Amino acid sequence: IDKMISASDNKIGTSIGYVGNIVDLWERIVEREVFVHLGSDQTSLHNPFQGGYFPAGLSFDESQSLMHENPEDFKEQVQNTLRRHVQAINHLTSQGMFFWDYGNAFLLESGRAGADIFNENGGYRYPSYVEDIMGPLCFDRGFGPFRWVCSSGLDSDLLETDKIAEHVLSEMLEEEKDVNVRQQIQDNLKWIREADAHSLVVGSKARILYADEQGRSRIAAEMNRAIADGRITAPVILGRDHHDVSGTDSPYRETANIRDGSKWTADMSVQNFVGDAIRGATWVSLHNGGGVGWGEVSNGGFGLLIDGTNDSERRLKSMLHWDVTNGVARRAWARNDGAIASIKRAMDINSQLTVTVPELVDDAILDDLIGDE
Template sequence: DEEPSDVWREYQGASTGTDIECEGWRQEAALRMLNNNLDPEVAEKPEELVVYGGTGQAARTWADYETIVEELRELDDDETLLVQSGRPVGRFPTHERAPRVLIANSNLVGSWDNWEHFHELEAEGKIMYGQMTAGSWAYIGTQGILQGTYETLAELGRQEFDDTLAGKIVVTAGLGGMGGAQPLAVTMNEGVCIAAEVDEKRIERRIETGYCMEKADDLDDALDRAREAAEADEPYSVGVHMNAADLLEGLLERGVVPDIVTDQTSAHDALEGYYPSGYTVAEADDLREDDPETYRRESLATMERHVDAVLDLQEEGAIAFEYGNNIRGQVKEAFDRDDAFDFPGFVPAYIRPMFCRGKGPFRWAALSGDPEDIRRTDEAIRELFPEKEGLLRWIDLAQEQVEFQGLPSRVCWLGYDTDDEGLTERARFALRINELVAEGEIEAPVVVTRDHLDAGSVASPNRETEAMKDGTDAVADWPILNALVNCAAGADIVSVHDGGGVGIGNSLHTNNHVVLDGSEQAAETARRVFTTDPGMGVIRHADAGYEEALDAAEESDVAIPTRDR
């Protein structure tokens, strides 16, 4: 079962156009999104079913993938398919407005919820790591994370500099599925990016897809080019072929302090994500195979050096933040180092105020495969939200600079804020798209989904819910309620995962899809889901005592029983 399936080879990505092979568009959308996740243009290692984020998979095995495809082709309009860690395990008659697919990936019971037990089960083929959008069939390539990274850095620019990163040097690492967005997000904010990456092919891939400008094998060479660009206030990015810990220590040795330091290596997984220093990628891959214990030990030792270097650079004046890969948590746990958390995570620093208003990364894909359909949705954003300058700047930049991977798609941040009719921002947008599909201005249905990193859909104490005001960082009732209420609201796919972003046992999070096929039923679903889903962000943060969320609830008339009575 290790060999890629012939069915997948035939698809090589999502089908496009208006002819469908399933019973309806809701099932067809699930099939196309699954195949889009495994499109060689989209996924990092599709031949191993790996989509992104270390080992995040779309299906457990190739046999499971083929069965999912067959099931989706036959699934009736009143049936629901159940997928457990990438394996289709059941199909029940439900009803037309129920979800067509329900997914649970990587979940373990509290005391067993750790990598060790997970890897044992994984080796026996009993579980799969779903990451976030990998196992829920909502990954759209690097663009998905690009806007989040752009927003985070833009907020940093607003808080620390003159609304821009012009003339500033950002040092980071990891040019994988998500980390690969960093150089472009920096240059979109007019700054300079130096990114360490051990795998030369990853640097080349980012250059080919326009996310990174140049490659360097030597730190001095990269530094010369970066400084020259920063002095001239010119956007510039370079991928440096070396280990992140070595690069940061190299800066300290040279007395060079960047303006900003962060990281997106897959440190959440010491064995299968992060590379130890002192090995080429091939040597490290062999070591992992032959002696996983030594690999893990070396990997954690490099992480400790990496974190120490970040702390030293912060001490010297760099702005340091963790970009959600749990490198602080790994070092704290392995070496009992509480001081690993002496630099903040990006959510409390830059994202939480947006979460309080139900704002989060919302994305949509054109099932037609026609880029023109996305251009039309970009126009809809401009028509609906003319007052949102930052959003419009993003849409302009994205149209100009983002190359589509797989199905044409777009991402932006919209939230709960309601209009005179009580429609949330997300609902207004989705309803407009549904109209455009109904009118034939958009050729085929559009599927709207999102990252699991959203306002009310995740509990992750080292990342999205780090340092919550009321100390409820680890309370996981919220994502579970989010999935339940989105089922009740009739989303087309609903999923619940463990361990995305920060590793098994460290997070619980959910996702959903709504297929806008132009029908009245789709409009009703959109109205409901795009109220309940961002609404969970507002109530979660209001419950934790955030003023911004309490204000948002008041302004948008969100019912909060404990406040209302």
């Protein structure tokens, strides 16, 4: 805490790792009356009673023993710690801290534990970060984590893909007029220009950046041409994270800002799974869990190998278009402003795309028509 305060006072950006129970830290911050501007949580509460969350007051070894020898007591202590966890956060937010939940079932399990986590309307006190950040800024606009792996295992091939991505994003930035989309492109241009310097590769020669449907399709098509003319020596495998525009149905995270009632359905993941297969994915997957807990989420994924052929170009353009636009359409139907703008733009770019756009109703007109009925 002293290091945190010193860094803040001296306006130094820093990252400090704390090895211990996060509830002890939150409670000590309350005790010392430290003002925290922003707070969040990424505990592994999608698996609360098998090692994802440990009770405060117990060491790691003590927690492990209790979890295996007396699981009911372990569960009770976990839930008691959750209630303390929420109490500390509630105090800090009452002092002005802005808090959001990452989406790994912190809000869900806190509610189940009887913590003071609900507002007067029965909803959660705090938003998921997809509701406040990722949804409006990224997913509604079609931006999400686009991945690729160089099958050659060569650094030179990975660097060539970096150059291609940088070139494509630079072109897109020059063409783009939408301020919010420009910001996303600028952020990812900075990222891809600096990626190699950060030595992030562990194992396979892979890269990831946030891109929309146009970005993914244009980068992939240029990589395919580079394979064909020998600039890249071997096939590239395309993919993405589940934490994306449309690959995951997760009401506590990825689809948290879809508020038309459909966030409780598993339609996007299934549609992506089937649609990607039909449109040329090399492999597809449909599974459950994915970081927020069994029974709480459905994931549809894909892998697409491109090898420099015309067939690869046909498949990547068809499949990547569906994989992203499916989710943007769903978010537009939920009346999310950014998604409506993005799906209209997608239809302008692709004359074969037709998506029903919602007609927004003025609540005041309805109130005048039906009164209090």
